[in-house]
Amino acid sequence: MTASATKRPLIALTPDVHERSGGGLNGFLHKEYTDAVLAAGGLPMVLPLTDDEPALVALLERADGLLLTGGGDMDPALFDGDAANPTLKSISRLRDRMELFLTRRLLDEGRRPVLGICRGCQVMNVAAGGTLVLDVPTEIGDAVNHGDPRHSELVHDVSIEAGTRLHALAGAMTIGVNSSHHQAVKNVAPCLRVSARSVHDGVVEAVELDGKPFFLGVQWHPERLHERHAPSAALFRALVTAAS
Template identity: 45%
Template sequence: MTTAHIPAPFPARATRLRTFFRIAERSISAQACLSIIKTSPPFDSGIEASIARLPARNQRITSILRPQYVPPLRETASRSAPPRIECHPRPRAVREEPPVPPVIGITSFDEHKNRSAYVSINATYPYSVSAAGGLPLVLPGPSGLASGAELAEAAAAFVRRLDGLVLSGGGDVCPYLYGEAASGGVARMDSGRDRWELALFAAAQARGLPLLGICRGCQVVNVALGGTLYQDIPAQVPTAGGHSFDVPMDEPAHYIDIVPGTRLGHLFADARILVNSFHHQAIKDVAPGLVVSARALDGIVEAVESPDPDRFLVAVQFHPEGMTRRFPEFLAPFEALVTSASS
């Protein structure tokens, strides 16, 4: 019978060790046990253990006493008192969170009906942003903000929380913003929205925020940077073809020619594409800092962009968001916006 003589103050440990030795003595080397007990903390050096020599079969005592995932124990108390054992558990694996999509703000307009006011937007905008991998966030209007300073402060607060911005379509831009009086062809003007989107654009420019302008948004970009508009294409450009059609949003209306080498040219495989068309205003004088990237066959500007390769600023007169379900290639401007917003 193998015994282990362990002096006080370790009676409980002695019982456990005797039980362990009785179980282990048939399968381990006695010399290995003795060596480990004499050299392994927290056992006191005064412990005497006598173990009958047995045939050495394996060295499993090492893995039993010291599993690989448990760090070595160390004695921190004096030899005159029971040792305090410190054990540091294996750290848990850190759970990786999925990447957060870039937040893309989309401008809206106020709509009054049924004795209530609504923040409205065509559902195809958030759908297209989401399909491109972004997280759409509909931006409400200025909500009673009066002064330019208040608008600028509110716009800057919004933009700080965005990774990209879409200036959406809507009514006509007020001509006084580009130094002209309103003609008879101008309709559905909203000066509050004009001032709010100009403030958003200025805040986005200051941060270098990736920006996509669509239809009215294209015109806002041009006016914000100092350009002008045709207030009414049929009245001011009688030779122009049709640009405002009463058809579904995904119905192609006319061709546009994309300028080779532009950012827009890299987004579409063909230099001439069919687009939808729902506008009666268009860019007249292109603003400084912008270049034309597409024209209709009648010469009307259909897209502008920043020539800076490090600045994603693209504005189109057609509505790509209205064609993405039927023609997936029109998702390209939104994918480019989201990609730029992710970097």
């Protein structure tokens, strides 16, 4: 039975943060994320930008799954990183608190699925006790350009680990991906495993939890590719199916 033949699962999405020029913050989300969830048969629900934990718990109770979206850097103090690193950008401690709370809650619950995209992949790793590369170009010599402005082009290859959930849903050992990140997973959290690496330089491009529940993060942007890139479409379908 397809997702649309029954009640369509409600997928909560975290908002990105925009600092207004006159002060204050906006929560917003690029349309590609909600379009990709709709195309996969889910109903997207963009969460308010808040760290009000009782409200987040109540919102999460309505949701069947969670999508952690892309955005700025996490505060390195969360994983003993160098807070003075000059490459850091767009840090929002409010967003960090919100997303770590939601992610840890579902990780502890162990029932509903979580998909992380770009920053979302990094949030999953930090939430579970891992660390991040603060800046791929300066910390990883001879890296390919992971900050490629051609956001909808397949700009580098990733090698997928056999036997992972990502391998099962991508249906290939090597796939091309887009890439607009300057950070990446460094030390993988104890409960997670690497499910893909950049072929050229070994940068971690996906992590996941072994077995159930569905808890998978990818470093690329499948929401910008899903209409014409089968492995990216499969990620959203897998999230919606796991939420059904």
